[in-house]
Amino acid sequence: MKARVIVTLKNGVLDPQGKAIEGALGGLGFGDVGSVRQGKVFDVELTGSDKAAAKAELEQMCEKLLANTVIENYAIEIA
Amino acid sequence: MKTAVIVFPGSNRDRDMFHALELITGTRPQSVWHTESTLPDVDLVVVPGGFSYGDYLRSGAIAARSPILKDLVAKADSGVAVLGVCNGFQILTEAGLLPGALMRNAGLTFVCREVLMETVTNATRFSSKFEKGQVWRCPVAHHDGNYFADADTLKQIEDNGQVVFRYAGDTNPNGSINDIAGIMNAKGNVLGMMPHPENLIEPLNGGLDGRLLFESLLEAA
Numbered sequence: 001m002k003a004r005v006i007v008t009l010k011n012g013v014l015d016p017q018g019k020a021i022e023g024a025l026g027g028l029g030f031g032d033v034g035s036v037r038q039g040k041v042f043d044v045e046l047t048g049s050d051k052a053a054a055k056a057e058l059e060q061m062c063e064k065l066l067a068n069t070v071i072e073n074y075a076i077e078i079a
Numbered sequence: 080m081k082t083a084v085i086v087f088p089g090s091n092r093d094r095d096m097f098h099a100l101e102l103i104t105g106t107r108p109q110s111v112w113h114t115e116s117t118l119p120d121v122d123l124v125v126v127p128g129g130f131s132y133g134d135y136l137r138s139g140a141i142a143a144r145s146p147i148l149k150d151l152v153a154k155a156d157s158g159v160a161v162l163g164v165c166n167g168f169q170i171l172t173e174a175g176l177l178p179g180a181l182m183r184n185a186g187l188t189f190v191c192r193e194v195l196m197e198t199v200t201n202a203t204r205f206s207s208k209f210e211k212g213q214v215w216r217c218p219v220a221h222h223d224g225n226y227f228a229d230a231d232t233l234k235q236i237e238d239n240g241q242v243v244f245r246y247a248g249d250t251n252p253n254g255s256i257n258d259i260a261g262i263m264n265a266k267g268n269v270l271g272m273m274p275h276p277e278n279l280i281e282p283l284n285g286g287l288d289g290r291l292l293f294e295s296l297l298e299a300a
Contacts, residue, residue, distance in 0.1 A: 013227060016185050016254070065144060068137055068173065070180045071227060 001046045002079040003058055007067045008039035042066055051078050080300035081121040082108040085151070087142045092128030092165065092275065099277035100125070103293040113145040122300040123160045124151060126167030128220070128275060138181060138223040139169030148174050160204060160296060161269040165221055168261075168271030177264055177271045178236060179228035184221070185254025191220040196260055196274060197247035200240050203263060204299035205270045208291040214247045215288040217274035224273040226255035226262075236262055244272055 009015050015037050022036040044061070046054050055076060062074040082100045086093045093110070100108045100123075109119050118124055131142035142148075148170075155161050155176055163171040171177045184190060196217045198209035209215070228236065233256060236242055244261035251258045253273070261272030276289030 012229075014182070014185070014225075014254070016183050016187050016225070020187055065136070065140065068140065068180055070172075070178075070229075071182065 001049060001051070001054055003044045003046060003054060004077040004079070005042040005044060005058060005062060005066055006039060006075045006077070007042070007062070007072050008075075009037055010071055010073055013071045054078055080104045080123060080297050081106060081119075082123045082125065083111050083119050083121045084108050084125045084127055085111050085113060085118075085147055086127070087113045087129070087131035087145065087170075089131040089133055090127050090129035090166070092277065095275070095277045096125050096127040096164070099280050099289070099293060102280060103290060104297055111147060113142065113147050115147050117150045118147065118154055121159070123162060123296055124154060126151075126161070126163040126170050128165030128167060131166055131170065134223070137169075137173065139166055139171075139173040142166075142170045143173035152176065155264075155269050158266070158268050160299070162205065162296070163269075163271040164275055164277065165219075165224075165273055168273055169223060171269060171271045176269050177262060178232045178241075179226055179262070181223050181273070182225040182227050183223055184225050184252070189220075189222045190224070190252040191218075192252065193218050194250040194252055194260075194274060195247040197245045199242050199245055202240070203243055203267055203270070204296060205263065205292055206243055206295055207298060208295040215291070216279060216286055217276055217289060218278045219252050219274045221253070221273055224253040224255065226253075226259040226273075228256065233257065239265060241265065241267075243270060244274070 018036045018038040025033045067074040198213045201211045245258040263270040276292040279286045279289035
């Protein structure tokens with residue numbers, strides 16, 4: 001089973017890397033860019049077949065390691 | 080005073096810390112590899128600077144899940160003094176021993192320079208030898224030192240007197256909120272700071288300003 005975990009910065013947390021990317025996109029002539037926030041994607045391959053159990057386990061993975069919940073949110077997608 | 084230094088793959092300021100502790104306490108620190116399960120019986124455990132696990136995932140994130148951390152948390156809960164410097168500060172926040180998080184420097188660049196520090200309070204075991212409000216020199220060398228905490232947490236640590244050191248004289252090198260350079264836990268036995276006091280402890284370093292922190296700990300032990 002394939003799962004995707006998306007980790008993003010919480011609203012209100014300053015993202016200097018996103019700001020730099022935003023500036024660079026503006027410099028390339030993309031005038032429509034309002035703002036950019038940088039995040040992370042983890043593709044996790046799981047051996048089980050129970051989707052509900054997998055989701056619960058992925059939530060634990062996010063809480064314990066993949067995300068720092070002081071500054072980040074996470075979303076889980078299971079294929 | 081008996082001390083121990085935890086070493087992770089990628090730690091690189093452990094030897095500086097060893098030298099400082101031995102010079103100032105007169106006793107050789109014990110080195111503890113991250114895979115060990117128990118810390119020796121000591122008065123102070125130091126989590127040193129460096130780039131544990133190459134800063135993969137987030138600075139300090141992987142090291143904070145090392146086997147030895149379980150006992151570090153237990154020791155901290157029992158009141159043993161814990162000092163985290165630079166990557167050590169990042170590891171302590173990732174492990175939940177200190178509030179907040181250390182994010183990419185606001186200027187996006189690695190900073191390696193000297194800053195000025197203000198000792199906000201000397202009513203701690205880490206700062207008793209400083210004068211309250213004393214401004215001192217200290218080197219910094221980091222990429223992820225931008226301290227962040229949400230508004231409630233920030234109010235709490237400010238109100239509780241947990242902010243021990245602030246960058247002074249417009250030398251904040253990383254955009255840290257409220258110029259925070261070092262904080263401690265509510266109980267006052269765990270301190271994390273981005274600057275490196277262990278690198279300003281003898282005339283060869285160009286100053287002795289960092290000694291006061293270790294002398295404070297020595298007095299408290």
